[in-house]
Amino acid sequence: MSYVKVMIAPSRYVQGAGALAEIGEHVSRLGKNAFVTGGKTALAQTQEDIAKSLEGKGIAYVFETFRGECCDPEIGRLKTAAVSAGCDMVVAVGGGKVIDAGKAVAALMKVPVVIVPTIAATDAPCSALSVIYTEQGVFDRYFILPQNPNLVLVDTSIIARAPVRFLVAGMGDALATWFEAASCAQAAAQNIPGGRTTTAALRLARLCYEILIEYGEQAKLAVERRVVTPAVEKIVEANTLLSGIGFESSGLAAAHAIHDGLTVLKETHHTYHGEKVSFGTLAHLVLEDHPREEMEEVLDFCTRVGLPVTLAQLGLREFSREKIRRVAEKVCEPGMMIHNMPFPVTPDMVYDAILAADAIGQAYLRRHGIITEN
Incomplete structure (x- = not known):
């Protein structure tokens, strides 16, 4: 190897x-x-x-x-x-x-x-x-x-001038970059071109995350008024260039694999790629047992900019466990990016992580007085 x-x-x-x-x-x-x-x-x-x-x-x-x-x-x-x-x-x-x-x-x-x-x-x-x-x-x-x-x-x-939901979805896609890059680096997993990550790519992935946390809400507010500000320029660069280099030269892992799994459910087809990746990031953090403080920072960012943190927000308001099982099986198929995680991942683990992430998201929304249907 x-x-x-x-x-x-x-x-x-x-x-x-x-x-x-x-x-x-x-x-x-x-x-x-x-x-x-x-x-x-x-x-x-x-x-x-x-x-x-x-x-x-x-x-x-x-x-x-x-x-x-x-x-x-x-x-x-x-x-x-x-x-x-x-x-x-x-x-x-x-x-x-x-x-x-x-x-x-x-x-x-x-x-x-x-x-x-x-x-x-x-x-x-x-x-x-x-x-x-x-x-x-x-x-x-x-x-x-x-x-x-x-x-x-x-x-x-x-x-x-585009609807702000697009910019926010891009932030959801970019949100996964650092966590997946770090997982791939820990696992010594291959990146997209078939090598290992460089220090530069990891630094860009981390910078992408830091810019999102610092400027994401400001950029969203500016685009709601259809104006370009320095915050908008920073977030567009993070969504496009930093996330692009970060994911490709460091690698993809659980967050994007869970996105790919969710596509088997037609109820999620109206949601954007980055919106599903955003939820996949929460499940990724559950799989890796990230500290509560880190989970809270991600949940806070998602709710401030308007990214989904529950299955209901992805359109799965009344889902069966059989549907989530289908997602988990898809996620773990051979060749899926879940296998870049630094430990073996099974469908049972993905199933548990998805339902746990949904419960954590629901609890966060209730705690902050945000009404949910689930």
Whole structure:
């Protein structure tokens, strides 16, 4: 077993209010014919600015609407369209699923990929990883890509105009980064590129957590007013860059595995990735028997910014133990990230941790006078 350390990251990261106007300048280094895909809302927000900037640098382009699910049929459809148009780079605009689809298309075509997130809801933009789902939205597999995006361009003025729930969900995704990184380091588990974590990646993962705790609520309040502040810039960077490098170069563990398990329950499909990861983080802390003070800090952060801490908040208001058992079995399947924990984990342990985390979350909400239905 190799103990060589590996750290990977996007080739170029650009962030700031109004950054989209400069996309032509940055992508001119990568190709001459761009295949631009995004959801209807994302393209409506960005298409005019992207076209103007690309035209200013003499770059040809075609736009293709993403149909909503990062699944094999959609990836195949987009690849066929891009090849037919003779494109030599892919630009993915929008949220996590179109980003992952765009990265997969570019990898299959062996061309550069540019990521333009319009929300800061996941750490997908910077990673060399696509999460593939079935057409019904159930987690299928991870697609490890040959390299990270060539360019990640984040216009924070666009991020600030998106519904605040997206930013909060991104904080939920980023919340797991430090705890999973620490678990993987303790276990000497492989990170996404197949090596061991570096000191730099661990430090970035820890910095991600510290920024969330310090600036998360301030950023949420600013985005509720649709404005960009230094706190917003810090949280967008934490959600996107720090969490992206932290998870990928240190590794994933229980929190994301529990997210993946929860996708088998249709009641959770309306919740965002980061919202399920947030609850998964609580269960992760239970599995590792973290100190009460640390658990309280996470619970306080989640409730201040609006992240779920109970199964009811994920849509499971009336759940059966059989459903949670299904989740636990899924979490422990071969190849799942739960096996990066520093000790063997069984379905029984996951089942117990999920129900215990739910009970802890309910008790916290009752103690602070927050009404719950469970």
